[in-house]
Amino acid sequence: MFTDKVELKDFEKMDPEYQDLLKRVLTIQADCEIGGPHLYVDTMLPTAPTKVDQLVVARTAAEEIDHFRKIARIAGDIGTDVSFVLSTPNQKRYVEAFRGKITTWEDYAVFGMMIDRIGHYQLDEFVGCSYAPLERILPDIIKEEAGHIDFGTTKTAELAAKDEETKRKVQKVLDYWYVKALDMFGHSGSKRSERYRYWGLKRRTNAEARRQYMEEVKPIILGMGLELPDPNKGRLYM
Amino acid sequence: MSQAAHTLELDEHLKEVVQALHRAVSYAMPHTGEPEVAGKAIEDCKEILATIMEGNVSEWIKN
Numbered sequence: 001m002f003t004d005k006v007e008l009k010d011f012e013k014m015d016p017e018y019q020d021l022l023k024r025v026l027t028i029q030a031d032c033e034i035g036g037p038h039l040y041v042d043t044m045l046p047t048a049p050t051k052v053d054q055l056v057v058a059r060t061a062a063e064e065i066d067h068f069r070k071i072a073r074i075a076g077d078i079g080t081d082v083s084f085v086l087s088t089p090n091q092k093r094y095v096e097a098f099r100g101k102i103t104t105w106e107d108y109a110v111f112g113m114m115i116d117r118i119g120h121y122q123l124d125e126f127v128g129c130s131y132a133p134l135e136r137i138l139p140d141i142i143k144e145e146a147g148h149i150d151f152g153t154t155k156t157a158e159l160a161a162k163d164e165e166t167k168r169k170v171q172k173v174l175d176y177w178y179v180k181a182l183d184m185f186g187h188s189g190s191k192r193s194e195r196y197r198y199w200g201l202k203r204r205t206n207a208e209a210r211r212q213y214m215e216e217v218k219p220i221i222l223g224m225g226l227e228l229p230d231p232n233k234g235r236l237y238m
Numbered sequence: 239m240s241q242a243a244h245t246l247e248l249d250e251h252l253k254e255v256v257q258a259l260h261r262a263v264s265y266a267m268p269h270t271g272e273p274e275v276a277g278k279a280i281e282d283c284k285e286i287l288a289t290i291m292e293g294n295v296s297e298w299i300k301n
Contacts, residue, residue, distance in 0.1 A: 008239075011239050012239040037287070037290075037291065038291060041287050041291055042288070042291065045280070045283065045284055045287065046284065050270070051266075051270040051273075051276040051277075051280065052267070052270050054276075054280050055263045055266055055267055055270070055276070055279070055280065055283075058259060058262070058263050058280065058283035058287065059259070059260065059263045061259070061287055062255075062256050062259035062260055062263070063256075065252060065255065065256055065259075065290060066252070066253075066256040068252070069248075069249060069252040069253060069256065072245075072248060072249070072252075073245060073249045075242070076241055076242040076244075076245025076246075076248070076249070077239075077241055077242075077245065078239050079239050079240050079241065079242050080242055081242035081243065081244075081245075083244070083248055083295045086290070086293035086295055087292070087293030087294070087295070088293075
């Protein structure tokens with residue numbers, strides 16, 4: 001296992017595999033950060049239930065743009081221009097979960113609860129990582145993602161408790177996002193994942209991270225009186 | 239390792255965009271009971287975010 005810390009000045013001397021993996025993970029992270037706002041800004045900013053909700057949508061988008069900015073800066077410093085993801089059509093996003101549109105408040109709430117939580121898991125992989133500039137930008141990003149998760153979780157709970165029809169709508173979108181979330185961890189036997197771990201760019205195996213996520217969300221979902229979705233139905237990456 | 243073209247300009251531009259959004263939201267949050275104030279801030283955010291969602295980076299850098 002590679003256990004050194006790499007600074008920007010060290011990067012060009014690193015093994016080509018390390019360079020490629022870091023460039024790849026930064027590009028995908030940047031795509032995911034801006035991919036979120038592209039899912040919901042034009043539909044949810046005008047239609048969120050209250051003025052406070054609308055302002056929270058705007059603030060969330062601002063924070064995701066700032067996360068993109070910080071990741072793009074790190075990528076740019078190692079010669080990788082990720083600005084193309086700012087104009088990538090949704091259907092071309094790296095991660096399947098971002099290839100669509102969020103059109104209802106139930107969708108937005110559950111997305112925050114489930115998918116921003118995956119974002120938190122991914123950022124957590126970078127804590128203690130070998131690339132020091134990436135590690136240094138994490139604290140504020142992780143704190144803001146925690147805020148997005150909290151908002152989504154709170155709103156999902158409120159919606160699930162509102163009435164039977166709303167609860168059914170929440171269950172339907174939960175069934176959708178739960179499977180998307182599990183797929184975001186990738187294949188359990190991924191060789192690339194092992195190389196990320198070797199180079200200190202990731203901490204857990206895909207299977208372990210997915211298992212921890214499932215354990216974390218189970219009591220949250222059940223506590224809202226919702227059903228735990230089938231974890232295998234419609235999955236692309238086991 | 240050479241820095242990618244326009245890294246600093248894009249960073250600066252997005253920093254300003256994010257600050258503008260936060261200013262609008264922070265100003266409006268205590269005034270959500272005043273439709274004109276909150277409504278104007280939301281419209282400002284919509285306008286700023288619409289530009290970002292277009293992703294026309296070359297226009298931003300040019301300016």
